[in-house]
Amino acid sequence: SSSKIKVDLDSSNGVAIMQFQSPPVNSLSLDFLTEFAINLEKLELDRGCRGVIITSAQPKVFSAGLDILEMYQKSPEHYTEFWKAVQDMWLKLYGSTKVTIAAINGSSPAGGCLLAMCCDYRIMADNPRYSIGLNETQLGIVAPFWFKDTMLNVVGHRETEKGLQLGLLYSTSEALKVGLVDELVPEDKVLSTATETMTKWLAIPDHARQISKSMMRKPTIDKLLANREADIVNFVNFTTKDSIQKSLGMYMEMLKKRKS
Ligand code: CO8
Numbered sequence: 525s526s527s528k529i530k531v532d533l534d535s536s537n538g539v540a541i542m543q544f545q546s547p548p549v550n551s552l553s554l555d556f557l558t559e560f561a562i563n564l565e566k567l568e569l570d571r572g573c574r575g576v577i578i579t580s581a582q583p584k585v586f587s588a589g590l591d592i593l594e595m596y597q598k599s600p601e602h603y604t605e606f607w608k609a610v611q612d613m614w615l616k617l618y619g620s621t622k623v624t625i626a627a628i629n630g631s632s633p634a635g636g637c638l639l640a641m642c643c644d645y646r647i648m649a650d651n652p653r654y655s656i657g658l659n660e661t662q663l664g665i666v667a668p669f670w671f672k673d674t675m676l677n678v679v680g681h682r683e684t685e686k687g688l689q690l691g692l693l694y695s696t697s698e699a700l701k702v703g704l705v706d707e708l709v710p711e712d713k714v715l716s717t718a719t720e721t722m723t724k725w726l727a728i729p730d731h732a733r734q735i736s737k738s739m740m741r742k743p744t745i746d747k748l749l750a751n752r753e754a755d756i757v758n759f760v761n762f763t764t765k766d767s768i769q770k771s772l773g774m775y776m777e778m779l780k781k782r783k784s
Pocket of ligand 1: 585588634635
């Protein structure tokens with residue numbers, strides 16, 4: 525299968541750019557997640573890499589989130605494997621020792637928002653057509669506790685409570701206002717701003733920054749590690765429910781109809 529993620533490591537500055545190139549919308553399929561984990565693991569072990577910028581090679585979309593087809597009319601075994609891969613993506617990115625920056629050059633719903641929230645810094649294209657947020661409830665599904673924890677750690681309790689219940693997709697200016705993204709820049713400046721920001725973060729000694737990052741994130745990571753199996757069982761039980769399958773089916777239909 526062709527590569528869904530392109531990785532360029534600049535050996536002169538230790539910065540890797542990871543570009544999502546899985547048309548049409550960089551949905552997080554099992555194949556995508558597996559490739560993501562392998563690439564990130566490689567960079568994590570590479571002492572020549574100090575920072576990672578994630579961005580999209582697709583127009584208009586950063587990532588559409590989890591691939592709904594992986595959660596629709598499949599076997600419990602498939603859901604188990606898929607969910608392990610989603611957990612693994614989060615554990616690797618949220619727990620990365622590298623400086624991670626999201627260059628959000630398009631819409632970023634649900635799992636796409638999660639990817640961005642895992643990074644140390646978020647720069648988004650200032651385009652009124654783009655939105656970002658954990659919109660799960662709008663699909664009739666529930667963001668798991670570690671999605672919630674990740675958002676809580678970025679925007680705080682009150683905003684997470686509102687955002688999660690309403691399944692809010694924030695406009696770029698709203699996202700900036702609540703702190704879901706750190707900066708808005710013109711679309712053609714997203715990547716260059718990410719690179720400039722990376723330089724600032726890399727000016728800090730790695731070990732001191734890494735210990736500080738770990739101090740902030742370890743309790744959240746440990747919580748999933750201690751509950752991984754139960755979280756999988758919960759996902760499989762939830763996803764195999766008729767009512768949930770029906771909601772997902774209707775949502776897919778809505779996406780298709782909306783097009784024409
Ligand atoms: N999964 C699978 N297919 C998708 C997804 C997706 N997440 N998103 C879009 N597609 C498909 C569309 O159906 C469409 O297919 P087709 O060409 O066959 O009709 C194609 O991709 C292109 O989509 P659009 O025409 O909609 O493209 P646009 O550029 O107009 O819009 C958007 C791009 C904004 C990304 C839009 O597609 C969108 O809003 N997608 C849905 C995003 C979404 O709601 N994702 C939520 C996924 S759930 C999740 O990530 C977390 C789940 C947590 C676990 C829950 C426990 C049960």
